Amino acid sequence: MVNNILDYLYASKNKYPDKVAVADDKTSLTYTDLVGNAGNVAAGLLKYVGRRKPVPVYMDKSCMTLAVFMGIVMTGNFYVLLDPSHPVERINNILETLDADIIVTNEKNIKKTDKLGFKGTIICVEELLSSEITGSVKAKLDSIKETHMDIDPLYAIFTSGSTGVPKGVVVNHRSVIDFIECFTETFNISDNDIIGNQAPFDFDVSVKDIYSSLKCGATLRIIPKSMFSFPTRLLDYLDDSNVTTLIWAVSALCIVTTFKGFDYKIPGSINKVIFSGEVMPVKHLNIWREAYPDAMFVNVYGPTEITCNCTYYIVDREYGIDDVLPMGKAFKNERVFLLDESDNLISEEEAKKIGEICVSGTAVTMGYFNNKDKTDSAFVQNPLNKYFNEIIYRTGDLGYYNEEGLLCFSSRKDFQIKHNGHRIELGEIDMAINAVDGVVRACCIYDQKNNKIIAFYEGDTDNKSITHTLLGKLPKFMLPEVFEKVESMPITKNGKIDRKALMEGYNA
């Protein structure tokens, strides 16, 4: 029985020892190299780590980052990628939540860790790689693997939190194994595939890239981030590296079409395009389908909290630009259902009736690290089941069934948005602006049509000072594009900020 994702890694290493497992713009690792490097990392880490603890990895994504992930897993711990380009304050927030003993970084980023004020051990991968796998180290690692359970965490991914503190979703091996088995089988991913990785490693779309590759003995090509600013270079890269499979955020696919990339080149080997993260605009999908009439296109849906995705729809007909592309049906071994406002089940026959999308199954994750309150409010007992324990995740997404009984996305229940592919709680930006000297209060609104976050604020300061402060607190993708100073916030009769009035005032 596969109970550890290392089983995938070792099986692929035995089957394809010299095949490239992962490549970035500087280097590549065969399956043998990947296992070897991960083993060295694990050997070096053993004296610092316990079991089932988070190990933050403060590195940009690369082949070596994957080797570090695997090394951490070999020690019976779980990895948490911290993006070195994010502001110190945010990283420190996460480190505080994690209460970790050690950070793994590399020579490139070690200087930056001085600013973190982290009190534990900071170690470079370059040093770890020189650790020897002695007989006693091997015995220790074997015993860790032997006593591993599939409910042990594999990774945690931090998402934006509405109260200003990012939430760390903890995901165990079982959730990933169950999902990846089904994902690779449903979409025929095999050892013939070269998967072109777009997603950052702290975004769970990358989990599909990484574990589909390791399970199938495919090759993972890490596409340099900079290429997404130059679509022609991106297309050259995809073509030159014979990428077959794209598992990308909608926003990344739209970059190619927005810049009319296919007028320049249609890379030759792509045969699967799997997208998620937000509603795919049919106009853009149609351009992709025209370029690849024989490829499989799939709309997959789901939040990080249910391990990547819970529904899928293989596009099987033409869609007009005003048609709604469905999110489809649940993956095998997952139950996805709609609850109305009184927690009654909405049946597939009740087409168009809107309810909250809820998910049950082994893919439901373990909740938020060190955050019981938030966990308890979203991971709850299935209200339809009063007989035995069944935890479901309430996604906060509203959906409905179409006439064919396929699930479609409607909107969010709260103030979470998707902006250029990033999941953002507007409340987290509100909190950061509220903390700026001179601000009395702030409220952010998303202008979907123009793809802009608008920050309204009341107080005795200006846009420049706010932006300056925010740069030190929030990642760049969370910075509002527009700041609007208001005399006083409009208030609803319930005493809340009147967002509708704010937006009307802005548009007037």
Ligand code: AMP
């Ligand atoms: P994340 O946790 O970053 O993957 O973001 C999950 C959220 O993105 C979901 O709760 C939805 O609001 C949105 N989302 C993901 N996939 C889709 C999709 N295929 N169509 C519409 N919205 C999506």
